[in-house]
Amino acid sequence: MITKCLFPAAGYGTRFLPATKSIPKEMLPIVNKPLIHYGIDEARKAGINEFGFVTGRSKRAIEDYLDYNPEIESSIKGSSKEKLLEDTTKMISESTFTYVRQKQMKGLGHAILTGEALIGKNPFAVILADDLCEGDVLSQMVKLYNKFKCSIVAIEEVPKEDTSKYGVIAGKEIENGVFMIHDMVEKPEPKNAPSNLAIIGRYILTPDIFDILRDTKPGKGGEIQITDALLHQAKKGMVLGYKFKGKRFDCGSVDGFVEATNYFYKKFYL
Numbered sequence: 001m002i003t004k005c006l007f008p009a010a011g012y013g014t015r016f017l018p019a020t021k022s023i024p025k026e027m028l029p030i031v032n033k034p035l036i037h038y039g040i041d042e043a044r045k046a047g048i049n050e051f052g053f054v055t056g057r058s059k060r061a062i063e064d065y066l067d068y069n070p071e072i073e074s075s076i077k078g079s080s081k082e083k084l085l086e087d088t089t090k091m092i093s094e095s096t097f098t099y100v101r102q103k104q105m106k107g108l109g110h111a112i113l114t115g116e117a118l119i120g121k122n123p124f125a126v127i128l129a130d131d132l133c134e135g136d137v138l139s140q141m142v143k144l145y146n147k148f149k150c151s152i153v154a155i156e157e158v159p160k161e162d163t164s165k166y167g168v169i170a171g172k173e174i175e176n177g178v179f180m181i182h183d184m185v186e187k188p189e190p191k192n193a194p195s196n197l198a199i200i201g202r203y204i205l206t207p208d209i210f211d212i213l214r215d216t217k218p219g220k221g222g223e224i225q226i227t228d229a230l231l232h233q234a235k236k237g238m239v240l241g242y243k244f245k246g247k248r249f250d251c252g253s254v255d256g257f258v259e260a261t262n263y264f265y266k267k268f269y270l
C-alpha cells in the first residue's frame with residue numbers, strides 16, 4: 001500500500017523571481033489554488049493522506065497553508081465565501097503533514113534522501129509540484145505499483161531537442177505504455193539521449209532507494225541525482241517507466257505556468 005507522498009520543495013524557483021523572493025514557488029497559484037495543493041489533491045485521489053515535505057529556508061508559507069486559520073475561518077463563517085475554504089479545511093483535517101529541512105542544495109536525489117526521516121521503510125510516492133498533472137496520474141501509477149511492486153517513473157514523449165531538460169529513459173515495452181528500464185540519463189544533450197521518453201515529476205519509489213542514494217556520487221551539475229540512483233536500482237532489479245494518460249503542465253516555466261492558468265480557468269470558471 002502506498003500511503004505516503006514526499007514533496008521535495010526546497011528549490012529557490014529562481015525562474016519566477018521576483019515573485020519567489022518571499023513566496024515558495026510551490027505556493028504560486030494557478031488561478032486561486034497553489035501548485036502544492038494540486039499535487040496534494042492528486043495524491044489524495046490515489047488514496048494517500050500522509051504528506052512529507054522537504055523544505056528549506058523561506059518556505060514557511062507551506063506550513064501555514066496546510067494548517068487551519070481560525071481567524072479567516074471565523075470571519076467568513078455564514079457568508080457566501082465560506083465555501084471557498086471548505087475543500088481545503090477538509091483536506092487539512094484528513095491529512096498529516098510533516099516537514100524536514102534540506103540544509104544544502106545538493107540535488108533532487110539528496111532532497112529525497114533527506115526525506116527518509118519522514119518516510120521510513122515504506123514504498124512512497126514523490127510529486128514535484130511544478131509538474132502539474134491533469135488525469136489522476138498518481139492513481140494510475142499506484143495501480144501499476146500494486147501489480148509490479150517496484151519503483152516506477154512517469155514518462156512522456158518530448159521533442160528530441162528538449163531532452164536536456166529531463167531525465168531520459170530507454171526500456172523495453174512490456175505492456176501497453178509500460179517500459180522495463182535498462183538505461184537512464186540525467187539531462188542528456190539530444191545527440192546522447194537514449195530516447196525521447198522523458199521523466200516527469202511523479203515517482204513511486206521502494207525504500208531501498210535510500211541506501212542506494214547514500215552511495216550515489218554527485219552526477220550531472222555536481223548534484224546527487226535520483227536518475228542515477230534509479231538506474232542502479234534498475235540494474236539490480238526492476239524499475240518501470242509508465243507513459244501516463246493525461247496532461248502535464250511544466251509550471252516551472254513561464255509558458256507552462258500561463259498554459260496551466262488558462263486551462264484551469266476555462267475548466268473551473270468559464
Ligand code: G1P
Nearest residue numbers: 108131165166167199200201227
Ligand atoms: C528533475 C529530475 C529530472 C526530471 C524532472 C521532471 O529535474 O532531475 O530527471 O526529468 O525533474 O520535472 P529538475 O526539473 O528538478 O531540474
